Amino acid sequence: MTALQVILLTLPRHQRAKSVQFQLTCNLCRGSHKTQVWLCFLILSFLSTCHSAPSVSEIKDLRTSLSNLKLYIERSTAILYTPTVQFQDKCKNMILRCYMLELMVILYEEEIPDSEGQFIYHFNQSLSPEIGCPPCETYNPQNSETFFKSLKNVLEKLLVEYEH
Incomplete structure (x- = not known):
């Protein structure tokens, strides 16, 4: 054969x-x-x-990109599905994907130039889909400030986990 x-x-x-x-x-x-x-x-x-998890450097780059977009995100009046910090190990990529999809909503609604949001699109494409995870719409909708704080907490938790 x-x-x-x-x-x-x-x-x-x-x-x-x-x-x-x-x-x-x-x-x-x-x-x-x-x-x-x-x-x-x-x-x-x-x-x-196709099936790789984000690296520590990618998460740090995402965190930097988010700090550059902080004013846009906090200014937004969008209500966004916000995953919680307590997540299953097998659904990490799906939770990050939910956050990225909601961030893309903000990028679109706030008319943020593609050059400023380019890393968000790239990061979202690098995440592999996971089977058996709840869809983004099952999470509680929150305002953009709460969403931003929750995303920062998730990224910090992932960094601590990956670095140890």
């Missing part, structure tokens, strides 16, 4: 059709064992980067 066949067997059914199309377009490289190994390595590299 070749490396490409192993990858095809491990893919979900809806992705197999795309993989078969890829396999058909790559008939020239199928004969080379080195190409198959590199292709397998490349695919596994992409799969592994």
